[in-house]
Amino acid sequence: MGVNYTSLDLASPLKRYRIIDIEAGRGLREKILEMGMTPGSEIRVIRNARGHIIVLVRGVSIAISRGIAKKIILETLE
């Protein structure tokens, strides 16, 4: 079993990830997608703080609160 899935709230700054799916409801899901977090794109976790996660996607850093981060499903690379 090489494939390893996790949600963004559990992601670590040390690993590389690829976005698999956005499990948010309509509206919010489109917002996340249009911010550049489309399935297949790479995402880097810069910080995983207590209240929020900061990620780097397509050259932009985005702060995401835990509730929303839970809905972003990732695949661990390597």
Added chain:
Amino acid sequence: MKRELFEIGFVGAPNVGKSSLFNALTGGSAKVSNWPGTTVEKKTGIVRFDGTMFVAVDLPGLGGFRAYSLDERVSKDYILRGDYKAVVAIADLTSLERSLYVAIVIAELSPRTIIAINKIDLMPRDVVEKFIEYLSKKLHTPVVGVSALKRIGIEVLIREITRMAESKCETDFSHNIYIDYEELNKYIDEIKNLLEKHKSGKEIKNCINLRGLAANFMTEDPDVERFIRDVYGAEILNKLIEIRERAKVETREDLGMRIVSLRYGFIKRLLEESGLESYVEKSLYEKTLIDRIIEAPGGSILIFLGILTLIFFAIFTINTGFPLNVIFSALGLEEIASLIEAYSLNGLISAGFSYLSEYLSDLMTPLPYVIKDLVINGIVTGVGAVISFLPLILLVSISFAVLEDSGIATRLAVGIHRTFSKFGFSGRFVYPMIVSLGCNVPGVMLSRTALTSRERLIQILSTPFIPCQARLIVALAFSQAVFPGRPLEQALLIVLIYVVGFLVSLLSGFILSRSMLREKDLPELIIELPRLHRPYARVVWWISWSYTREFLIKAGLVIFLLSIVVWSLTSFSLSGYIGGEGSVSESIGFMLGSILQPLLSLFNINSSTAPILGFTLIQGFVAKEGLISSLAIIMNMEDPVEAIRSLGLLPAQAISILLFMMLYIPCLATVSVIYEETKSLRWTLFSVVYMIIIAFLISYTAYILLLSLGL
């Protein structure tokens, strides 16, 4: 001859420098109004250049085309239905992949799009020029490189706008931007052809590119569906939905997700082929000192408290000259100390106005007394009240603008989000909290940054508990009256007032969110972080001046007009004018004041003092500083501190009445803004009643407590 000016819309992703470009073009002379039927701010400005003149419209920032917030929907609606000659879609050279997404979505929809790439001063000129040329050719769209801050490329942009405005709307879109939607192409073309066949003529006004419209229809965008129904009718819409459903079944794709992915793929390839070295700033990965502090446990709260304390001290110094006067008097320089006290910024202003009053009074000697009275005690006092607020409003706006432009404010909002969400606020509530220390009016207006309308309502209802400058003036007078010659106790009372104000505001969020929201709707946050940088003086000035001016227009007018109303209430009895020699206790205002007697009797305030306090409470509704100025007028004393003292209140009574005064009602200027922002008479009324109830509960509890302590 009055020529009809044409309109140009300015739109872009967050943090691309849209407002800076807008200000560079209009010279910061924007007019602020609301978009029809909404409370979303509409900024327009006139651009004059070399014989050209047009109206620039600053559209709310757009994260994509699937509008999430009310603000975004306004921009979207403008692109689809607005009456413009061109749209300038702004992208950012330092985050091209993301910001081009928004620009390209707009260019795909409207052939009247000009893409402006901002911040070109950060890369070598020849590299930028080559890239712009490449982009323009690939996108079949005019692309202009600009730097709003260094004012580069502004002329070229205006020329491009003029050229676009003069050109005719083409109906052949084959030369337009083309994004390859791969397996979805055939469905999109089918939709496009159907729309073309049924051309109603209406859509040609803004010359919407039908292929772009078809692609957005495929994302199941309800706003686009509504637009198609309005223009083509329900029958066509149903046919299109059939095609879309077929596409879903045949491709087994999530269409919206697929289309966004393909667009980003298109941009990625575009950038890779351009040969432009991707510009990624190190600061994106490196933690700055500010990041470290904000992320340390409790760090963001400490920074927030630090900012609040700094602003609090600035307010204090402006109003009292403290601590400079104390320092000088400790050094034995009593004269300088009293000078500073008299000539604190507010001291200077009030000295100026009393000089003006005297001057006018001499000038108007031949006029009837009632007119003289109106001018001096009504109009001059009113203007004075507005002006005395200006230095502080400007100061708070500048501090806010520095935080905002540098990117610290966004990080602070993110850092504090976890703490605030427990109270039902998102981290964004830090903005209104900071600004409200100066005045609640811009604080309430800042609720616009909230993500949802409920979160926004909670912010609007909780903001007016934050003590503003006017309330500080009242608290200062009371603290001196209650604890004469005891500076420590005075300071403690002031701090208590502020702590109570902030706690009640947070608690109010807690109560309202628990009663209005379900658990799963607790505020969340997803926000693009701007790069941290040293604030630009020009941008800081633009931001702070726009707030200050909005305050002047909104609050200034209300305060000014109401000062005249108050003058009338105190100068007339039911039988006529009583100013001059008559006593205030016969006035209409005083009669109104005695209505509050039953409430005040709960605090054991005797029947001779109660109407006086009742009257001041009514005055305080108009403007909070009226709480003490009216007391001084009734007691016929110059010094408000003496006036409070001569009421003969017990410390427990004075402190609890003060608490009541701090919380009991938003001032009328705030009430009018609450109405402006909610557009609901019910919620405005609720806000007033809600505050009275909370103020009563807290002050009465405090009274009982203080009495038991023997005060």
